[in-house]
Amino acid sequence: EAQVTQNPRYLITVTGKKLTVTCSQNMNHEYMSWYRQDPGLGLRQIYYSMNVEVTDKGDVPEGYKVSRKEKRNFPLILESPSPNQTSLYFCASSPLGAGEYGYTFGSGTRLTVV
Amino acid sequence: DQQVKQNSPSLSVQEGRISILNCDYTNSMFDYFLWYKKYPAEGPTFLISISSIKDKNEDGRFTVFLNKSAKHLSLHIVPSQPGDSAVYFCAASALDTGNQFYFGTGTSLTVIP
Numbered sequence: 286e287a288q289v290t291q292n293p294r295y296l297i298t299v300t301g302k303k304l305t306v307t308c309s310q311n312m313n314h315e316y317m318s319w320y321r322q323d324p325g326l327g328l329r330q331i332y333y334s335m336n337v338e339v340t341d342k343g344d345v346p347e348g349y350k351v352s353r354k355e356k357r358n359f360p361l362i363l364e365s366p367s368p369n370q371t372s373l374y375f376c377a378s379s380p381l382g383a384g385e386y387g388y389t390f391g392s393g394t395r396l397t398v399v
Numbered sequence: 400d401q402q403v404k405q406n407s408p409s410l411s412v413q414e415g416r417i418s419i420l421n422c423d424y425t426n427s428m429f430d431y432f433l434w435y436k437k438y439p440a441e442g443p444t445f446l447i448s449i450s451s452i453k454d455k456n457e458d459g460r461f462t463v464f465l466n467k468s469a470k471h472l473s474l475h476i477v478p479s480q481p482g483d484s485a486v487y488f489c490a491a492s493a494l495d496t497g498n499q500f501y502f503g504t505g506t507s508l509t510v511i512p
Contacts, residue, residue, distance in 0.1 A: 289442070316498040325408075327504035328443070328488060335498070375442050384431035384492050385450065387500060390442030 287312045291376050291391035298366055298398055306361045306394050308376030315381045317359040318343070318388070319351065321372040328375070334359055335381065366398040402426050403491050405503035413511050418476040420506050422489035425470065429491040433500070434463060434474050437486045446487070447474070479510045 289310045298304050310317065318333035320343075330343030334353040348370055350362040359378075363370060373395050377388035404423045412418045422432075430451050435443035449456040449463045449472065456463050462475045476483055486507045490500045 318498075320502075325504060327405075328502040330499075333498070377442075379498055381498060382494075383498060384494065385448050387431075387433045387435070387445045387448065387490065388443075388498075390435075390444070392442045393440070 287389065289376055289378050289389050289391040291374075291394050293394060294392065295395045296397070298396070300367055300398055301365050304363050304366060304396075306363075306374060306376075306396070308359045308361065308391060309357050310359075310376075310378040310389070311357065312378060312380075312389065313356065314378035314389075315356070316383070317353065317376065317378045319349070319359070319361050320375045320377065321345065322375065322393075323372050331361070331374075366396075368398050370396065371398050372396060401504075402501045403489060403503040405489060405506050407506050408504070409507045409509070411509045411511060412479045414481055415478045418474075418479045418483065418508055418510070420474040420476075420487050420489075420508065422472045422474075422503050423470060424472075424491050424501075426491070426493065426501075427467075427470065428493040428495065429501075430494045431492050432463070432465060432472050433490045433492075434461075435488045435490060435502075437488065437505070443488055476508075479508075481510045481512050484508055484510045 319331040320328045332351040334340045376391040433448040434446040437443040486505045489503045
């Protein structure tokens with residue numbers, strides 16, 4: 286089954302403790318991206334990658350890191366999480382130029398930073 | 400600056416009636432417009448799209464209308480069913496920004512049986 290897999294689905298952590306949210310896709314997509322969803326703000330892009338070793342900032346990159354060492358994986362790293370990073374996170378992927386069909390999204394990771 | 404806006408956070412409709420969800424955008428360079436549907440505890444899923452060269456696209460009970468002069472698109476669901484209750488996001492992209500999609504804030508649709 287074609288899918289984007291995120292782990293973990295739920296995570297509670299303490300301020301300052303480094304964490305990684307993994308994302309993997311099995312569709313050989315070039316493009317991958319991370320979004321966060323917050324009430325009243327919709328989906329905001331954190332980082333994206335158009336291919337291996339190519340990453341770029343989205344609209345809200347502060348406090349996050351990403352890497353794209355392999356085509357299928359695009360982990361999101363929070364080096365020193367803070368409570369304002371409590372949010373619902375989605376990983377997404379698509380072929381390049383997928384204007385008509387958009388992204389395939391993962392099921393989401395609910396992160397709480399206390 | 401929000402390039403894609405959904406001004407109605409929520410909408411309630413009786414089962415069998417029409418649901419109309421609206422979306423406005425500011426960038427005249429957008430080439431594709433999409434609607435996504437999101438259930439709780441799931442990721443958004445693609446619903447329907449429209450190219451900027453068209454003014455209407457239909458898929459079963461779902462129709463998207465595009466008014467480029469007004470920079471407005473709408474999603475019509477006819478007839479509405481309780482299973483349509485979800486959050487709907489509109490999104491837009493421009494060819495010159497590659498795969499970048501800009502999302503609205505979402506409209507929560509409740510279809511009342």
